[in-house]
Amino acid sequence: MYPFDYHRAGNVADTLTLRASLADARFLAGGMSLLPMMKLRFASTPNIIDLRDCEELRGIEASYEVVRIGAMTRHVDVAASADVQAAIPALAKLAAGIGDPMVRARGTMGGSIANFDPAACYPAACLALGATIQTTGGDIEADEFFIGVFETALKDGELVTGAEFPIPDAAAYAKFRHPASRFALVGVFVARFGELVRVAVTGASRSGAFRWAAAEDALTESFSIRSLEGLKMDHSEMNGDIHGDNEYRAHLVEVMTRRAVLETLESAPAA
Amino acid sequence: MPTLTLAVNGNIVTREVTSSTLLVQFLRDQLGLTGTHVGCDSTQCGACTVHLNGDAIKSCTALALSCDGGKVTTIEGLAQNGKLHPMQEAFRANHGLQCGYCTPGFVMAAVKIAERLGPNADEETLREEMDGNLCRCTGYQNIVKSIRAGAKAMLENEARDEISSSPQGLTDPDARVCNDAPQTQEQSAERKAQVDVFIENSRGS
Incomplete structure (x- = not known):
C-alpha cells in the first residue's frame, strides 16, 4: 500500500x-x-477515514x-x-x-x-x-x-x-459463483411485486449490475420459465475474461434467470 | 506515529504503529507472534486467520488501527497451561495437516465453526464453512475429520468444565492470560540473559 x-x-x-x-x-x-x-495499488488515497465507531450506521x-x-x-x-x-x-x-x-x-x-x-x-x-x-x-x-x-x-x-x-411478494437470487473468489460469475436476482417483475443481473456485464428489461417484460406478462423461452441475452455487452468468455456469460444469465424464477415460484406460487 | 492498544491472548499491549500496518504485520513483526501466517496476502487463503472480538477474521485484510481497543486471540493463545486446545489436539490426532503452513488459520477458523455449528454438522456444510481457508497438501479429508472431532471434544470439555465449575471460568479463551512469549527483540535478549544467569548460578551451586 x-x-x-x-x-x-x-x-x-x-x-x-x-x-x-x-x-x-x-x-x-x-x-x-x-x-x-x-x-494491489489499484486504489490509493492520502487519507483513510474508518467508519467503525459510527454505531448509528x-x-x-x-x-x-x-x-x-x-x-x-x-x-x-x-x-x-x-x-x-x-x-x-x-x-x-x-x-x-x-x-x-x-x-x-x-x-x-x-x-x-x-x-x-x-x-x-x-x-x-x-x-x-x-x-x-x-x-x-x-x-x-x-x-x-x-x-x-x-x-x-x-x-x-x-x-x-x-x-x-x-418487501416483494416473492424473490430469489441465483448465483453462479466463481469457484475461488466466490464473487458472482453471474448472479440473477428476480423479485415479484404483485404481477410486476424485476430482474437484475450482476457479474456478467462490462458496465456492472443492470436490469434485464426484456426478461422483466416477459415475466410480468406471465410469471413462468416458459415466458423466458427464446429470450436471448445480447453477448456483445457481456464481460469476457479468463474465467468465462462473453458468450458463456450471456448463456449463464439465461440459465441463472430460469433458476431464480423457478426458486421464486417454489417460495411463493404466482398469484 | 499513532498508538495502538490491543488485548492479545490476554496480554494488554500498547505499541506505536504506522497507519498502514496490517493486523497480521503487527502480530508477527511487532509482537513476534509468528504462529499467524501470511499465505496469499489477498484475503483468500485464510492462513492469517485470528479471532477479533469473538469473530474469525483474516488479519491480512484489517488495518491494525481498525482493531484498536479490541481483543485478539492468535494460535499461540489457544493452548492452556501447556495443554493443547481440543481443536489443536484433534488436528494432531487426525493428521489434519501435512506441511502445516495453513494449519494455524484452519484451527482458528475451525474453533469458530465448531462454536457456530456444534459437532453434528454434515460434511458438505463443513466444507462450505472452510471456504475461506486453503490447504494445498491434504485434500481436506482429514481436516474435515479433525473439525468434527475437535467440535465434539470442545462440547465435552465445556460439559466437564461446567460440572467441575472451574473457579477460573475458562470457557472464554480470550479471558485467559496465556503464554508470556517474548514480544520484542529486546525482550528476547533479556530473556536469554536471564536464562544464562540461571544456568550460571545452577553450575555454581
Missing part, C-alpha cells in the same frame, strides 16, 4: 466534519474490497413494507437476521453467500454498494428490489445510484448511511 494517514470519528456528523477538513480521503467500511485494492429494521439495513451492517448480521429471513429470505441468502465466513464477519452492505464491484451481489438485490439508497446527501433510487464499474452517483464526501429494500 502507498502510505496514508488513518483517521476516525465517533459518529457520522463528526466523520463528515473530518472528511470536509481533508482535501482527499476515502471512507473505510469493512475493508474487504478497499484494502485488497490498496494493497449499524442495524436492521423491518416494517410491513420495507427492510432498512444500516450501511455498516455486516453480511453475517444480514444473513442471520430473523427480520430479513422472514421479510426477504432471498436477501438473507444473498448475504450468506458472499465471500467466506471471515469476509462476512467484516464486509458490510454499505461498503458493497458504495464500491459497486461489477461482480458484487448486493447491487443486484438493490436493482431488483427497487431499493432506495440513503446517503448523507439524501435518498437515491437504486436505478439512479449505480452508474458504471466502480462508479456510483455518490458525490465527493457523500456517505452511504443505509438502504431501504421494499
Whole structure:
C-alpha cells in the first residue's frame, strides 16, 4: 500500500466534519474490497477515514413494507437476521453467500454498494428490489445510484448511511459463483411485486449490475420459465475474461434467470 | 506515529504503529507472534486467520488501527497451561495437516465453526464453512475429520468444565492470560540473559 494517514470519528456528523477538513480521503467500511485494492495499488488515497465507531450506521429494521439495513451492517448480521429471513429470505441468502465466513464477519452492505464491484451481489438485490439508497446527501433510487464499474452517483464526501429494500411478494437470487473468489460469475436476482417483475443481473456485464428489461417484460406478462423461452441475452455487452468468455456469460444469465424464477415460484406460487 | 492498544491472548499491549500496518504485520513483526501466517496476502487463503472480538477474521485484510481497543486471540493463545486446545489436539490426532503452513488459520477458523455449528454438522456444510481457508497438501479429508472431532471434544470439555465449575471460568479463551512469549527483540535478549544467569548460578551451586 502507498502510505496514508488513518483517521476516525465517533459518529457520522463528526466523520463528515473530518472528511470536509481533508482535501482527499476515502471512507473505510469493512475493508474487504478497499484494502485488497490498496494493497494491489489499484486504489490509493492520502487519507483513510474508518467508519467503525459510527454505531448509528449499524442495524436492521423491518416494517410491513420495507427492510432498512444500516450501511455498516455486516453480511453475517444480514444473513442471520430473523427480520430479513422472514421479510426477504432471498436477501438473507444473498448475504450468506458472499465471500467466506471471515469476509462476512467484516464486509458490510454499505461498503458493497458504495464500491459497486461489477461482480458484487448486493447491487443486484438493490436493482431488483427497487431499493432506495440513503446517503448523507439524501435518498437515491437504486436505478439512479449505480452508474458504471466502480462508479456510483455518490458525490465527493457523500456517505452511504443505509438502504431501504421494499418487501416483494416473492424473490430469489441465483448465483453462479466463481469457484475461488466466490464473487458472482453471474448472479440473477428476480423479485415479484404483485404481477410486476424485476430482474437484475450482476457479474456478467462490462458496465456492472443492470436490469434485464426484456426478461422483466416477459415475466410480468406471465410469471413462468416458459415466458423466458427464446429470450436471448445480447453477448456483445457481456464481460469476457479468463474465467468465462462473453458468450458463456450471456448463456449463464439465461440459465441463472430460469433458476431464480423457478426458486421464486417454489417460495411463493404466482398469484 | 499513532498508538495502538490491543488485548492479545490476554496480554494488554500498547505499541506505536504506522497507519498502514496490517493486523497480521503487527502480530508477527511487532509482537513476534509468528504462529499467524501470511499465505496469499489477498484475503483468500485464510492462513492469517485470528479471532477479533469473538469473530474469525483474516488479519491480512484489517488495518491494525481498525482493531484498536479490541481483543485478539492468535494460535499461540489457544493452548492452556501447556495443554493443547481440543481443536489443536484433534488436528494432531487426525493428521489434519501435512506441511502445516495453513494449519494455524484452519484451527482458528475451525474453533469458530465448531462454536457456530456444534459437532453434528454434515460434511458438505463443513466444507462450505472452510471456504475461506486453503490447504494445498491434504485434500481436506482429514481436516474435515479433525473439525468434527475437535467440535465434539470442545462440547465435552465445556460439559466437564461446567460440572467441575472451574473457579477460573475458562470457557472464554480470550479471558485467559496465556503464554508470556517474548514480544520484542529486546525482550528476547533479556530473556536469554536471564536464562544464562540461571544456568550460571545452577553450575555454581
